[in-house]
Amino acid sequence: MVEIELSYIYSSPHDEQTLTAMMEEFGAQQRVKVRLRKMNWGNAWPEILTIASHGSGPDVSHIGGTWVSSLAKMNALRPFKANEIAEMGGPASFMKPAWESTSLFEDERIWSIPWTGWIYIISYRKDLLEKAGVDVSNAFSTIQAFDKTVGLLKNSSLEIPWLNPYIQPPHTDLLHIAASWVWAAGGDFINTTGTEVAFDGPKAIEGLTMWLETYRAVSQTYKYLEMGDCSNLFQEGRAAAILTDIQQANALIDTAKNPVVRENLGMSTLTNVPWAGSGNFVIWDHVRGHHERENAALELVKFLTNKESNLRWKHECGHMPARVDALEEIYPLGNPLHEPMESAVQQGRTYYNIPLWRRIEFQLSQTLGATVKEAYENPSADSASILRTQLEPLARRLNLTLST
Numbered sequence: 001m002v003e004i005e006l007s008y009i010y011s012s013p014h015d016e017q018t019l020t021a022m023m024e025e026f027g028a029q030q031r032v033k034v035r036l037r038k039m040n041w042g043n044a045w046p047e048i049l050t051i052a053s054h055g056s057g058p059d060v061s062h063i064g065g066t067w068v069s070s071l072a073k074m075n076a077l078r079p080f081k082a083n084e085i086a087e088m089g090g091p092a093s094f095m096k097p098a099w100e101s102t103s104l105f106e107d108e109r110i111w112s113i114p115w116t117g118w119i120y121i122i123s124y125r126k127d128l129l130e131k132a133g134v135d136v137s138n139a140f141s142t143i144q145a146f147d148k149t150v151g152l153l154k155n156s157s158l159e160i161p162w163l164n165p166y167i168q169p170p171h172t173d174l175l176h177i178a179a180s181w182v183w184a185a186g187g188d189f190i191n192t193t194g195t196e197v198a199f200d201g202p203k204a205i206e207g208l209t210m211w212l213e214t215y216r217a218v219s220q221t222y223k224y225l226e227m228g229d230c231s232n233l234f235q236e237g238r239a240a241a242i243l244t245d246i247q248q249a250n251a252l253i254d255t256a257k258n259p260v261v262r263e264n265l266g267m268s269t270l271t272n273v274p275w276a277g278s279g280n281f282v283i284w285d286h287v288r289g290h291h292e293r294e295n296a297a298l299e300l301v302k303f304l305t306n307k308e309s310n311l312r313w314k315h316e317c318g319h320m321p322a323r324v325d326a327l328e329e330i331y332p333l334g335n336p337l338h339e340p341m342e343s344a345v346q347q348g349r350t351y352y353n354i355p356l357w358r359r360i361e362f363q364l365s366q367t368l369g370a371t372v373k374e375a376y377e378n379p380s381a382d383s384a385s386i387l388r389t390q391l392e393p394l395a396r397r398l399n400l401t402l403s404t
Contacts, residue, residue, distance in 0.1 A: 002292045004059040006300065007037040007051075009044045009279065011247075012317040022312070026303050032296045041171070045358070052076035055286045059297040062115060065101030065278035066172075066351060066361055072104050072111040073355035078283040078294070079109045088113060088302055089323075097348040098278035098322045105194050105354045112280035113305050114322035116313070119269065119276050119344045120177050121249040121337070123231075127264040128240035132156035140268040143184045143210050153240055154217045160239040164215050165227040166372075172365040174372065177243065179275035181211035183349055189364070194354040195402055199364065200395040205387055212383045214243070215372050223376055237261050243270070246320045246337075253336055267336040269343045276348030278322050281305065360398055367394050 008019060016038060023034040037058055039047055048067065051057035052074050063071070071077050085091070091099045098114035122140045129136050132152050139149045153161035167173045182188065185207030188198045198204055215223075225233075231248045233239040237258040244252075249267060256262045281301045287294045303309060307329075310321035314330055321327055324345060331341045351357055371390045375383060 001031055001033050002296045003033045003035065004293050004296045004300065005035045005037060005057070006060045006062075007039055007047075007058040008062040009039045009041055009064075011041070011319065014317045018313065018316045022304070022309065026300060029303075030296065030299055032299070034300065051284065055284075057284070057286075059284060059287045059293055060300055061282050061284065062279055063112070063282055065098065065112070065114065065280050066353075067358055068101055068112045068280060068282070069104050069353040069355050070358040071282065072107075072109075076285050077111045078285050078288055079111055080113065080283075084298060084302075085110055085113075088305055093324060094322050095276060095278070095324060095327070095345050095348065097276035097344070097350040098280075100350050101278050101280060101353060103353065105352050112282045113301050114278045114280050115305055115310075116279040117246070117276060117320040117322045117327075117344070118176075118278065119246050119274055119320070119340070119348070120173075120180070121244055121246060121340055122241060122268045122270060123234055123244055123249055123252055124241035124266045124268070125234075125237075125239075125261065125264045126266045127260070128158055129153070129266075132158060132161065132240065136266060139266075140270070141272055143181050143207060143271050146271060147210050147213065149241075150214055150217045156240075158240050160219070160222065160233055161241070162214075162217050163222055163225065163230040163233065163239050163242040164218050165230045165243065166224045167227070167369070169366045169369040172361055173245070174368040175361060175365040176275045176277060177270065178208060178211045178368060179349070179351070180270035180273055181207035183207070183273040183275075184271040185210070189360070190352045190354060190357075194352055197360065197395045197398050197402070200388070200391045205384055205391075208387050208391075209384045212371065212375055212387065216375055216379070216383065235261060247318055249337060250318055250320075265336050267340050269340045269348075272343070272347065274340075274344050274348050276344045276350060278350075279319075356402065359401070363394060363398070367391060 027033055052071050094114045095117050102110045102112045126136050134149050134152050138145050140146050150162055182204045185203050187204030187207050191198050230242045234242045235256055283297045287297055307325050310323045310326035313319050314321055327341055331337045367390050374386050
């Protein structure tokens with residue numbers, strides 16, 4: 001019997017049990033034994049980098065979509081062939097931004113296949129927003145509308161008008177959240193040739209300033225609450241609007257016990273240009289030349305990325321699928337996440353997949369974390385000035401790296 005290894009990044013308490021059961025089913029179908037290696041998001045990148053550098057380890061790995069370009073540039077990955085992609089349904093079967101993460105900037109080869117998606121959501125109470133004078137139909141559609149809504153909430157008499165969770169590095173959530181404001185303002189993080197950063201440009205700073213103001217709008221009592229705590233306050237009926245992730249948004253829909261919260265629950269993407277990320281599968285280059293293992297690895301990716309497996313992964317573990325047909329079944333018309341999901345699938349964006357993006361992503365996330373910290377500690381300081389002070393030195397350093 002052929003034996004292969006799959007590494008995956010743990011996110012939910014149910015991941016290991018469900019994936020083990022799925023591997024048993026796959027093994028029985030294909031006569032393949034799959035060993036599992038569990039990683040976590042806090043240290044997965046160094047482990048993945050070690051596999052890439054040594055050319056040994058798992059046959060298939062689950063990685064962050066933004067890691068693909070760095071690993072492909074190291075010649076560590078096996079590209080997928082056109083007929084293999086067609087057998088998985090082709091590019092149109094996956095969320096557009098998720099599929100964009102599968103290749104390198106100005107390189108048509110496909111190095112990964114999306115498995116899961118990830119987006120950020122505004123969850124809000126329609127009744128409380130209306131009480132604060134907010135036009136619910138347009139509350140978060142643009143960064144200008146977003147700014148107006150948060151301002152009205154902040155100046156209202158509501159108990160907890162607005163919550164934006166405090167996120168600490170090394171997690172890159174801050175950058176992913178900020179991206180919606182940068183793109184909606186007409187800015188970007190990298191120029192179109194991939195040779196120079198753009199996050200210090202006027203449009204990017206304009207968007208980031210409005211993004212930073214959403215943190216400064218949180219009252220002092222709640223500034224350092226994490227995402228789960230924010231969701232709990234919303235679920236209890238105490239908060240009017242919160243920024244959260246797709247997993248927490250799903251939980252709000254599934255478990256909200258307060259009937260007033262359920263009846264007035266609304267959800268939106270972060271502006272009209274939402275960031276959408278993905279978790280992808282890669283087959284390592286060191287598998288090539290071992291025909292049976294390579295074929296088993298390919299069949300495993302096909303199995304895990306099909307509609308049925310995507311649906312099971314969502315229902316049992318709570319993970320958002322990357323497949324469009326699975327999303328359509330999970331979020332039908334009438335579900336609070338139906339329209340946000342359509343927006344993410346059709347209008348969502350991801351970053352330019354240049355080889356150095358992983359380094360830029362990490363350093364920029366760290367700097368944005370320092371920016372929020374400084375804004376909290378110096379409430380009278382100008383947001384745009386804080387951003388320029390933090391971002392311009394980083395831009396100079398990264399441009400030197402990109403030019404070499």
